[in-house]
Amino acid sequence: PLNVDPNAANVPLVNATAAAVGTSDFYSRNDHVHPQQLTYDGNITATKFIKTGGLATEILCANGDTTTIDSKLSRTYNSGTGGYIRLCVFPAANSTGAPYIQFQVQCNTNAMQTIDLVPNYSVNGISALYGVFTAPSYVQTILNVYYGVDQLLHTHTGTGSAAVYTAWIHMMSGSGMVTVSVSKQGTYWPTRVTEILTQDIVSSITGTQTQIPMTFNLGSGGIIGDMLQVNSLDRNYNYYNNGIRIGNSNGDSTSSLYLGCIKTATNTTQSGQWEISKTSDKALTINPSSLRKADHSVGLSIDGDSSIIKFNGNELVNVGTDQTITGKKTFACVAQINPNDHDYNEGLRISRSIVGNYSGIFLGCNSNSTTGTVPYQWCIVNTPTGELRIGVDDQILQPNQGLIISADGQTLTFNGRVL
Incomplete structure (x- = not known):
C-alpha cells in the first residue's frame, strides 16, 4: 500500500533532519523504530512540550489544542x-x-x-x-x-x-x-x-x-456576616446624623428593624422574629413579625404624634388625657392622686359593680392575686343594700360583724351592738 516501505533509507525526521527517532511519513520500516518527538533526559521543562512554531508559554494538548501555561483551570x-x-x-x-x-x-x-x-x-x-x-x-x-x-x-x-x-x-x-x-x-x-x-x-x-x-452589593442591600458596629465620627446629635439611619421605602413609606431573622435570605420571616417598625400611618410598633396587624392591635404601638401608647390594642395610662382603663391593673410602689378641681370630682371615685352592686377598698390584700382575702386583710365596702361596712378578713360577709353604718346614715353598729 501507499506509504508502506521497508526501505531503511526512510529514516525518521526531527525538525526535517534525519534521526534515529522522530516522525515519519511511512507507516513502518524494517527495523520497526516507532516515531517519537521527545526524549527524556531527566530535565523536564515547559519548553519541551511546546508545539512546533508555538510560544514557550503554550502547551500542546492531546487533542491538538493549545493552552497557555499560566491560564486558569x-x-x-x-x-x-x-x-x-x-x-x-x-x-x-x-x-x-x-x-x-x-x-x-x-x-x-x-x-x-x-x-x-x-x-x-x-x-x-x-x-x-x-x-x-x-x-x-x-x-x-x-x-x-x-x-x-x-x-x-x-x-x-x-x-x-x-x-x-x-x-x-x-x-x-x-x-x-x-x-x-x-x-x-x-x-x-x-x-x-x-x-x-x-x-x-x-x-x-x-x-x-x-x-x-x-x-450582595451593599449599594442595594445585602447580608453581613458576624457583626456591624457604627462609630460616629464628627457627627452631631442636632443634625440627626450620629447613628444608624433607615429611610422610608418607596412603596408604602415604611421602615423597619428586624431581630432574629433568617440568615440566608432578605425577604422572609421565621418563627421568633421581631420587628420595630415605623408604619405608613407614622406610628411606631414593636411586635412579632408573624403577628403584624395593620391596625396595630398586636404588640406595643405609639401613634404618629406620640400622644397615645397601646399594648395589644389597649391604651395605657395617658397623663393629661381623660380615659377609661378596662380590665385589672396592678401598680407597683405608689399611686398618688393630686386633685385639681372641686366639688365631688376631687380624689378617688369608685362606682358600684355592674354584677354584684358592690364597691370597696381592700387593704393588706395578696400582692399576687386580684380576688379573695388573706388573714388580717381589712375591707371598706359599700354593700348592695347601701350600707357602709368596715371589717377584717371576711367580716363584711357576716351579719353583725365589724363596723356598719346603715344605708340612711342614721345608725352605727359594732359587732351587732348599736352605738
Whole structure:
C-alpha cells in the first residue's frame, strides 16, 4: 500500500533532519523504530512540550489544542435545567493550616460571581469551612438572584481528623452555559484542595448541607456576616446624623428593624422574629413579625404624634388625657392622686359593680392575686343594700360583724351592738 516501505533509507525526521527517532511519513520500516518527538533526559521543562512554531508559554494538548501555561483551570457546564456543580474537595488532614482558593462563575447573563473558600484545618481535622459568596451583578429588586448561582454550600463526611468537606454551587434553572474558573489559589497547602472541577453537573446531592450566605452589593442591600458596629465620627446629635439611619421605602413609606431573622435570605420571616417598625400611618410598633396587624392591635404601638401608647390594642395610662382603663391593673410602689378641681370630682371615685352592686377598698390584700382575702386583710365596702361596712378578713360577709353604718346614715353598729 501507499506509504508502506521497508526501505531503511526512510529514516525518521526531527525538525526535517534525519534521526534515529522522530516522525515519519511511512507507516513502518524494517527495523520497526516507532516515531517519537521527545526524549527524556531527566530535565523536564515547559519548553519541551511546546508545539512546533508555538510560544514557550503554550502547551500542546492531546487533542491538538493549545493552552497557555499560566491560564486558569476552568470548565464549562450546561445548566439549562439547573443543578449542582462540585467546586472542589478538602480532604482529611490533622495539622493546622488554612489553604485558599477562589472561583469565578460566569453564565449567559454575563453576571460574574466570585467565591472565596478557606477551610480551617486543625490538629483535630477540619473544624469549619469559611466562604465569601458574592451575588451576580444583576439581582431583582427583592434581592433574589435572577440568573446564575443562588446557593453556595458544603457537605461533609466523617468527623474529626477523618472529616472530608466538599464545596458545591447551585445553578438556577435557565442559566444556560456556565463557565467556572479558578481565578486564584494560595501557595500554602495546595494539596489540601483536590478534585477541582472534575465532576459533571448533577441534579441533586446527598448528605447534610450547610449553606454559606450570599453577600450582595451593599449599594442595594445585602447580608453581613458576624457583626456591624457604627462609630460616629464628627457627627452631631442636632443634625440627626450620629447613628444608624433607615429611610422610608418607596412603596408604602415604611421602615423597619428586624431581630432574629433568617440568615440566608432578605425577604422572609421565621418563627421568633421581631420587628420595630415605623408604619405608613407614622406610628411606631414593636411586635412579632408573624403577628403584624395593620391596625396595630398586636404588640406595643405609639401613634404618629406620640400622644397615645397601646399594648395589644389597649391604651395605657395617658397623663393629661381623660380615659377609661378596662380590665385589672396592678401598680407597683405608689399611686398618688393630686386633685385639681372641686366639688365631688376631687380624689378617688369608685362606682358600684355592674354584677354584684358592690364597691370597696381592700387593704393588706395578696400582692399576687386580684380576688379573695388573706388573714388580717381589712375591707371598706359599700354593700348592695347601701350600707357602709368596715371589717377584717371576711367580716363584711357576716351579719353583725365589724363596723356598719346603715344605708340612711342614721345608725352605727359594732359587732351587732348599736352605738
